[in-house]
Amino acid sequence: MSNPTWNLEPSLESAAQVQIKPQYELFIDGKWQAPASGTYFATVNPADESHLAKIAWANATDIDLAVSAARSAYENVWSKLSGAARGKYLFRIARLMQEKAKELAIMETLDGGKPIRESRDIDIPLACNHFFYYAGWADKLQEAFAGQQFEALGVAGQITPWNFPLLMLAWKVAPALACGNTVVLKPAETTSLTALKFAEICQEAGLPAGVVNIVTGYGDTGAALVAHSDVDKIAFTGSTAVGKQIQKACIGTPKKVTLELGGKSANILLEDAPIDQAVEGIINSIFFNQGHVCCAGSRLFVQESIAEQVVAKLKFRLQSIYVGNPLDKNTDIGAINSKKQLETIEKYLAIGLAEGAEMYQPDCTLPSQGFYCKPTLFTDVAQSARIAQEEIFGPVLTIQTFRTMEEVVQKANNSPYGLAAGVWTANGARIFGLSSQLHAGVVWANTYNKFDPASPFGGYKESGFGREGGRHGLSAYLKFKN
Amino acid sequence: MEILKTYKLYIGGQFPRTESGRTYPVLAADGSHVANACLASRKDVRNAVQAARKAQAAWAGRSAFNRSQIAYRMAEMLEDRKTLFVNELQSMGASLSAAQSEVQQAIDRCVYYAGWADKYQALISSVNPVSSPHFNFSTPEAMGVVGVVACQQTALLGLISQILPVIIGGNTVVVLANTNQPLCAITFAEVLATSDVPGGVVNILTGEVGEMLPTLAGHMDVNALSLAPLPSALSIAAQEAAVDNLKRCKLYTTDLSATTAQGLHYISDFQEIKTTWHPIEQIAGGAGGY
Numbered sequence: 185m186s187n188p189t190w191n192l193e194p195s196l197e198s199a200a201q202v203q204i205k206p207q208y209e210l211f212i213d214g215k216w217q218a219p220a221s222g223t224y225f226a227t228v229n230p231a232d233e234s235h236l237a238k239i240a241w242a243n244a245t246d247i248d249l250a251v252s253a254a255r256s257a258y259e260n261v262w263s264k265l266s267g268a269a270r271g272k273y274l275f276r277i278a279r280l281m282q283e284k285a286k287e288l289a290i291m292e293t294l295d296g297g298k299p300i301r302e303s304r305d306i307d308i309p310l311a312c313n314h315f316f317y318y319a320g321w322a323d324k325l326q327e328a329f330a331g332q333q334f335e336a337l338g339v340a341g342q343i344t345p346w347n348f349p350l351l352m353l354a355w356k357v358a359p360a361l362a363c364g365n366t367v368v369l370k371p372a373e374t375t376s377l378t379a380l381k382f383a384e385i386c387q388e389a390g391l392p393a394g395v396v397n398i399v400t401g402y403g404d405t406g407a408a409l410v411a412h413s414d415v416d417k418i419a420f421t422g423s424t425a426v427g428k429q430i431q432k433a434c435i436g437t438p439k440k441v442t443l444e445l446g447g448k449s450a451n452i453l454l455e456d457a458p459i460d461q462a463v464e465g466i467i468n469s470i471f472f473n474q475g476h477v478c479c480a481g482s483r484l485f486v487q488e489s490i491a492e493q494v495v496a497k498l499k500f501r502l503q504s505i506y507v508g509n510p511l512d513k514n515t516d517i518g519a520i521n522s523k524k525q526l527e528t529i530e531k532y533l534a535i536g537l538a539e540g541a542e543m544y545q546p547d548c549t550l551p552s553q554g555f556y557c558k559p560t561l562f563t564d565v566a567q568s569a570r571i572a573q574e575e576i577f578g579p580v581l582t583i584q585t586f587r588t589m590e591e592v593v594q595k596a597n598n599s600p601y602g603l604a605a606g607v608w609t610a611n612g613a614r615i616f617g618l619s620s621q622l623h624a625g626v627v628w629a630n631t632y633n634k635f636d637p638a639s640p641f642g643g644y645k646e647s648g649f650g651r652e653g654g655r656h657g658l659s660a661y662l663k664f665k666n
Numbered sequence: 667m668e669i670l671k672t673y674k675l676y677i678g679g680q681f682p683r684t685e686s687g688r689t690y691p692v693l694a695a696d697g698s699h700v701a702n703a704c705l706a707s708r709k710d711v712r713n714a715v716q717a718a719r720k721a722q723a724a725w726a727g728r729s730a731f732n733r734s735q736i737a738y739r740m741a742e743m744l745e746d747r748k749t750l751f752v753n754e755l756q757s758m759g760a761s762l763s764a765a766q767s768e769v770q771q772a773i774d775r776c777v778y779y780a781g782w783a784d785k786y787q788a789l790i791s792s793v794n795p796v797s798s799p800h801f802n803f804s805t806p807e808a809m810g811v812v813g814v815v816a817c818q819q820t821a822l823l824g825l826i827s828q829i830l831p832v833i834i835g836g837n838t839v840v841v842l843a844n845t846n847q848p849l850c851a852i853t854f855a856e857v858l859a860t861s862d863v864p865g866g867v868v869n870i871l872t873g874e875v876g877e878m879l880p881t882l883a884g885h886m887d888v889n890a891l892s893l894a895p896l897p898s899a900l901s902i903a904a905q906e907a908a909v910d911n912l913k914r915c916k917l918y919t920t921d922l923s924a925t926t927a928q929g930l931h932y933i934s935d936f937q938e939i940k941t942t943w944h945p946i947e948q949i950a951g952g953a954g955g956y
Contacts, residue, residue: 313797332931428909435905436898443912600911619942620807629944636796640804640941645889646912654794656804656939664931 192506195513197300202290204377207238210246210400211383213253214393220245225402227376230297230519231510232553239376242399244408247368250397251412254339254366257394262366263336267323274319274361276389281312284385288378292350293510295377297519297555298473300511310635311354314653317637318358321658325363328655333665336364337440338416340661341409343430344379345422346372346521347476347577353379355641355652356419357396363661365417368397370409372422374522376400407433415439419660421478424575424601424646442650442660444478444642446575447603449624450596451481451632455489457608461630463497466581469606469632471505471559474517475579476525478647479604481632483572485592488585495563495583502546502559509551517579520555529557529578536562536571541582567595575601589614593621602644606632625651673703673848675710675872676855678717679865685709690873692849695759703848706873708881711840714869715885718811718838721866726808726836733834734783740861741776744769747857751822754849758821771925772826778928779830786835786933793956799946801956806937808836809914810889813882815875815904817894821847823923825854828892831932833867837890840882841870848872876900883907890914890936894922 207224209216224238242250262270281288285308292303321328340360344352349371360367371379383398399405403426410418410433420430421444434441451469453462469481486494510518520526537543545558557579565572565582572582586592596605605624607615619627625643628634635641640654650660673692674681688705704710725733744751748769755765787806794802812832817824821844832839843851855870871878879900883891884907891913893901905915916935920927946955 331929424912428912431912432906432909435909436902445912615944619940625938625940627940627942629942631800631943631945634796634798634800634943636794636798636802638794639796639802639943640792640794640939642939644809644938649912649914651939654804654941655792 192514194509196509197290197511197513199290199294199511202287202294204237204291204294208240208376208380208400210240210242210250211380211398212246212250213397214387217249219243225373227295227374229294230521230555231551236295237377239400242401242405246399247405247408247412250368250399251339251414253394254368254397255414257392258338258366261392262395263364267325270361270364271319271322273389273391274315274322274358277385277391278312278315278319280385280389281315284381285309285312288350288381290511291377291381293518296346296349296375297510297521299515299518301513301515302473307348307351310637311351314354314637315358318362322362325658325662328658329662334662337661337663338365339414340365340367340417340419341412341415342367342369343406343409343418343420343422344369344371346375347473347478349375350378350382352421353382359652359657360661361395363658365661366395368399368409368415370399370401370406373400373402410434413437417661420444427648440663443648444650444652445646445648447478447480447601447643447647448483448573448575448599449479449481449601449604449606450483450485450622451606452485452592452596452608452618453487453490453494454609454611454614455487456610458610459490459494459497462608463494463501465606465608465630465632466498467501467505470581471517471579472633474520474557476521476577477633479626479633481604481606482576482581484581484583485586485595486583488587491585495561498561499544502544502561505546505559507548507550507556507558517559520557520578523555525577526555526557529576529580532571532574532576532578532580533560536569539566539569539571541565541569541571567598573599589618593618597623600646603647604628671701673701673852673872675704675706676852676858676868676870677710677714678720678869679859681855684873685713694757700757701849703852703872706871706878708878710871711878711881712885714840714871715811715882715887717866718840718869719887721864722808722810722838725838725864725867730784730787733836734780736862737776737780737783737830737834740857740863741773741780743857743861744773744776747853750853751850754853755821758847758849768820768823768923772823775823775826775928776830779834782930782933783834786930789930790934790937794941795956799948799955801944801946802941804939804941806835806934807940809936809938810837811887812837812839812890812892812936813888814839814841814892815879815894815896816841816843816851817922818844818846818875818896819921820844820923821850822854824894825851827922827927828894829868832892832936835933835937837936838867839869840888841868842875842878842882843870843872845873845875879904880907883913884910886911888913891916892936893917895919
């Protein structure tokens with residue numbers, strides 16, 4: 185099978201619609217403040233490696249200022265407001281985000297490399313909706329936890345990743361504020377822009393100074409935030425390795441910690457599933473956002489009887505995946521977020537080949553500038569292979585086969601991770617049978633990579649602990665009295 | 667001549683001696699030698715974890731109603747051995763009335779959690795109104811194998827307050843008993859063995875907490891830790907060892923033998939939340955949903 189050559193007319197979103205400042209300061213106590221060290225780092229567009237802006241690099245002194253501002257805002261302003269009043273601020277922020285949705289989407293794509301189709305239709309609307317959703321909880325916390333005594337934690341330190349920059353900010357900031365906390369948030373160093381734009385939105389919304397503070401920087405900035413003694417809560421989304429460091433650093437302190445970490449999620453395709461629909465689902469499960477998704481369905485398990493057919497269909501489908509300029513509305517797979525991440529992915533491609541797996545990539549031309557990776561399938565993958573055990577965080581799918589339900593449950597659960605799983609079958613009883621056996625915090629049955637503010641998200645085992653989203657997501661930001 | 671009781675470990679439904687062959691003297695409040703208890707080793711800890719893991723899936727797979735019945739049976743068996751527990755508590759220095767009260771509360775706590783077994787799910791689950799045509803629901807699920815370091819101040823009530831909510835939720839446990847007052851823990855194991863609690867659901871070890879805890883806390887097949895108040899250095903070392911596989915650590919700071927030390931949250935402390943999505947077919951132009 186081969187596809188006709190696709191010569192799509194480019195349909196570019198115009199970057200001229202957003203104004204990116206040449207330089208960004210830290211957002212502390214409602215004001216833009218230069219970093220104590222006077223140091224700035226560059227943020228680049230991974231699609232063409234062009235320079236976008238200089239970003240302030242916060243150190244421990246800046247973190248201390250931000251935490252003090254958050255503490256003072258908590259003590260003097262935010263904790264004195266009623267839940268209803270906090271909710272109104274969140275509603276107002278949500279509306280302003282909606283008004284600026286297009287600008288935010290373009291900025292997200294420029295800074296992070298994700299296809300504009302995704303930032304426009306998924307990241308930004310979900311981020312807005314998250315604020316709407318938690319706005320409504322702010323005055324209903326007593327009902328959410330009937331019979332329990334609790335209070336806000338105080339100052340929440342939050343560290344977000346580069347794969348869904350504004351969405352992860354929303355997942356963290358919205359419930360924190362709804363529950364009555366103030367926040368100091370450090371975005372990932374490669375994708376600070378939408379967080380800084382969010383700071384402008386907080387100003388425009390009239391949010392009291394110090395309730396939200398945005399401190400940009402690298403891992404050392406995050407480490408200073410984790411180490412600060414006046415922080416009551418650390419919420420982190422990122423790698424399992426860093427998550428463990430954070431957990432260790434918080435032992436012996438009163439800090440409450442929630443971690444949303446890595447994954448190597450199993451996507452299980454049974455022989456009775458509607459195959460074409462499942463193939464589309466598999467494509468979405470691994471190639472959504474270049475595979476930079478903690479819950480990506482990166483391990484496909486296909487029942488042996490249909491394996492040959494499914495692999496052929498996947499290869500055929502890969503030929504019509506459009507890899508290219510993230511601002512092009514045709515693009516399915518945009519740019520890899522950074523040079524460093526591209527190197528990691530390429531390292532794993534080499535490991536897969538060295539381990540004896542068979543690699544397939546479609547014939548497609550990658551842009552000459554920027555960081556890109558072709559969508560990749562590996563077949564003949566051993567359960568023990570590193571490409572089947574370790575998180576790659578790129579557009580790379582390993583395909584394994586199985587015969588029985590017992591076998592696939594055992595293989596799927598044989599991972600230190602437990603973030604998500606997928607099940608494709610037309611058999612309703614089997615869906616519930618399998619999904620209850622899979623050790624994962626989210627199970628998508630006959631669908632994949634769906635997110636919603638009302639739906640709790642988070643992992644089992646080394647994928648972290650705590651939930652974000654839904655009523656369950658509130659607990660992460662409250663202190664319960666036992 | 668009186669027949670003295672040999673106190674052994676409780677692992678996988680059996681009462682083995684420690685593989686190390688070691689014992690230590692249990693002293694009464696007046697310093698007199700009451701009995702010998704097993705000084706469990708790190709190998710015993712690993713054996714207990716293995717037994718707990720083996721039992722976990724089947725225990726979680728039992729109906730909630732059945733777990734409830736078994737917990738109530740536990741209360742019946744405790745009632746049956748009331749005098750024995752009162753005597754043991756008295757030998758450890760409790761007054762008769764204090765001992766009677768502790769045993770009564772322990773029985774009541776079993777009944778309390780027996781009642782929860784098929785109800786907590788309804789209170790901590792949710793059906794979530796997502797904006798797309800999907801049925802989306804979140805339900806609790808047992809974390810798996812939980813390491814329990816029992817309250818070192820009380821012999822029976824604290825122990826039961828920690829074990830019951832964890833196993834009611836479908837977890838299995840490896841319990842490190844109160845070092846100085848281990849008798850009630852082993853007598854409680856006899857209750858378990860005669861209450862239809864499947865072997866391996868509760869495993870109880872006696873010995874030095876400081877010797878056993880590092881192995882338990884660092885064990886890669888333990889999912890969570892329930893820690894009663896402990897000396898700070900011991901607690902911190904356990905939490906550090908727990909990071910290797912990101913065990914969920916619950917540190918209880920309050921007295922677990924208190925009348926108030928029971929509630930739904932003691933169950934939900936050891937539950938994961940699983941969210942499941944499924945598409946809803948749109949039929950006859952109607953926007954079906956939940």
